[in-house]
Amino acid sequence: MASASVAAPEAVKRDEDEALDQARTQQERMEQLYQKCAEAPEGTVFFQRDLANMAIANMQELVVILQELVDRHLMKIMQFDGEPCWKVRTKEEAERLRKLTPEERLLYHHIDQVQADGIWSKALRMRTNVTTQMLNKCLKSLESKDLVQSVMSVKHPNRKMYLLKHLRPSEDIAGGPWQSEGEFDMPLIRIVAEVVEKIIEKETCLEVPGNWNDYPRAATQDRSAEIARKKAQQKEVMDIEDTPVRTFRPPRDPNRITTVLRDSPKYPTATSLRDAINNANIIKDKSLSVADMEQLLEMMVLEGRLEKIMGNNYRLASRALSTQENFNGFVDAPCGNCPVFEICSDEGEISARTCVYFGEWLDTESEAV
Amino acid sequence: MSYAQRDTPILAKLCTLLVEDQYGELASRIFTVLARHGRQTLPSIVRASYLNSRQIKYGLIVLIQQHLVFHSSFLDPTTTYYEIDWQQAYSLVRYGKILKAVEDRFGGKAANVMSNLIALGHTRIQDLREAYFPPSDNNSDAGSDSGRVNGKVNGHKPNGTANGANGHNNGHSNGHGEGEEDVNDLTIQSEEELDAIIHHLMLEGWIIRVDEIQYLSPGDIQGMVQREVLGEQHDGKMPSGVKAKEQMVFEINSRKRAMRDDWCRVPKCNSRKRLASDPDFSRTTKRLKQGALEWQPRDANNIVMLESGLVIRTNPEKISVALRTEQLVHLVEQRLGPVTAKIYEVMLRLMETTIARAYEPYADPPPSDPDAMGPEVQDKHLVTAQDVAKKLDKDLDILDGLDPYHVVRLVEADTRVRYDTTNRQINPPVDPTTLSYQTRTKVIDCHIRRLADDPFHFTTWHSRAGFSQWHVEFDELSKSLIQHEIETTIQSRGGDRGPLGVKLIRALKKKGKLDERQTCNTMMMPAGEIRQIANEMAVQGFVQTQEIPKVERREAKHSIHLIWYDRQRAREKLLHDTYKGMIRILQRIAFEKEKVRELLNKAERSDVVGNEEKWLSQDELSVLRKWKEVQDKLLLQLLREDDLVATLRDHTGPLTSP
């Protein structure tokens, strides 16, 4: 953390010799210091020696200046490894803080302390000893001023946790990489799931055209095949079936692409998929653990997109349910999907005789009621 | 007690409609009384029915002949109780399917015999012979039954006789024109041929012996066997200890099984050497063989002669085995494609011969330590790729649906080919019908592996005896099928939200009882998106809910709301709803029929039949056509609903664990 701030003073030192002279007043020095600090990367923490190294003010002056900055909310004093340190706030932020009531400021201070972990409103009240009424009023006002945010805890779903607006809630309260602001991040989950599906498909499936094995269909030159065919034909006559031809012959259309499962493929696992997703950098700022990936894969199994086979291997699910046109005898008939099924009876106003759904399905007239 | 034998008001309603449709008003009125009041004596039926006892007796004879009603006269001839056989009553809807299944497996002649057996309920062998081949002099002792069948039987398509009166069973198979019959002579030529067919159907478990005990209701049988066991082993007193009671239940079940298995045993029959003068029907049975799977190897030189006094009926449980095969094959076709499905069908049909029923209601309690027993699979239920190769249609393109790279390696022994990745073709192409037996077997094994790898585990590797032997864990599969149908129902009913409902059910099935947060984490969705579907599913009876108060005032806000999925409850709800759906279809058929009644009467007049064009106007003809269409559509749907009933009800016992 501190390393970034060490480099900064070195780079600026020479120019600032001059500046020291020019800085006539404490006011100017203060602004200069603030300016320097604000130029450092966001979130940089400055220790006293870092600030001294900026060569704007000597130690005594520095103490005064820092106090002034803290009072004006332009700087925030913190502790790091038992040493005091400072961080800058933006001017706007400081401006907003300046306008707070003392209670609001107190609450803000406590909320600021916990950083990304957030604090439960009840705990906040215990620490600050303000009345519930006051607490709620102040929190509302802080939220409306865009200084703090509230997040529902994942661990304790009915606890509202408060933390500073610009912070990202920690995993403890916001959940793992799949969640943001306490809710599952549906767009993210959808995208990753699609990528996972693609990877698995590539590893375990193969697309073949309808004519992949284009053997002569009639096979007339081949005697044994011909005999087999004759036999089959005879059999077909014997088996009086609904469909006249029983033997399945796949269409040879080269444009009809089917997906076949590879023979003994290398099945992807949670670990290999986790690595693939992390390497592809799909999720910003977060990396997945194997457990995170397992959670996603199991969910995809529930959705019928993947199938788990042989322990921990996953493959693409057969599309049975999704592409099916007929469901089952019950739900394909009008009653199976009927909104008044439970109140339909043997006779009376709602019955099979008066049924509009049957009428529509059969294209016949129903009894008028 | 078997699932199918449990009566519920909704099943009673459905069966009453079926009986009425098939056997007319008188039979159905008696049936209704028995359905409403349960077990009754003749005098109490008289009191409850406004019919006189002569009418009732006549109706009861019909119902008993058809095995729709049990009676207890075997136990106590002085007071006979009558009680409905629900399984058989419901089976009325399946008669057409039974014929179709027999025809698919054993050919048209077998179906012809079966259809007559169904029409008769049960029959003596001699009566059936005479029905087919009326003796020249009329002094024969043939009963009135045979007179009825006589003349109608032979040379007719099976559907013709058995179902003439009832449209249901014909279903859509009515479409076969007369022309086909000419191509294929389905006339049974001789008594010997008839006997051979019956004998074969008995070996296959489709026809069983009639025994007086079959007229007893399950409750009476239980009582009878229990008395027997108590008398022999416990001095006629109920045993007191837990162990002894268990022992008794065990004994009762095993006796019931033995009794029932005895009905299925094929009686030892006489055979004689085939004489030169005998008609050579062995050729015809051989022809049947091609479509069939497992004719018991028989000596072609011997002729089976069944005992003429033997009384036979159809095995009411066998059709559930065939329906299970069909459902499983259908599912495989959807998941793994038509070729693998065909191979699976052959495997399952090979096993059918030795499976008398899809579900064993009198099973012993499971051993306390199932692992100690090891997987117990009977040899006769094992199938190898070779068995399949022998039976499988040679013309089937068995390479379809496989990984081309793998195909290249599979056919290596026969022919060297390679897979050209640019135009994605095998070069040169391989004609699957020319593959050697060895290669064919290897390819088939490959399909079987696909069946085993599927999450449904359609088949399971058992052992290696030269070649891999496979068996099928029917009970587990039947449970998965039930789950599949429940999911299918939810998917269809939910419309756009269907997939979400299925996801919820699966999440709950996997994790058990969940509160809201756990549900969200499992489904990886915000609570708001789940709440609505969870409520809908609870209303439909597929999801159960529970509220556990956390604070004393029981405020909903502070309670934990749990939801879970109970397979058995969902199954019963869907079964109940399906029965209800079938009732509505039957009622709609009745309503549609009522609308065209007059015209139907006219069309059925003897002078009109065959001369429809002459006597009926264009309008009338088109109304008739429309009625036919409507009826077919409704009946087809009815049969499909029955498929669902079979899956839900007939293949496995109550689902206790989640």
Ligand code: SF4
């Ligand atoms: S008969 Fe009509 S109203 Fe009644 S349940 Fe069926 S579809 Fe609904």
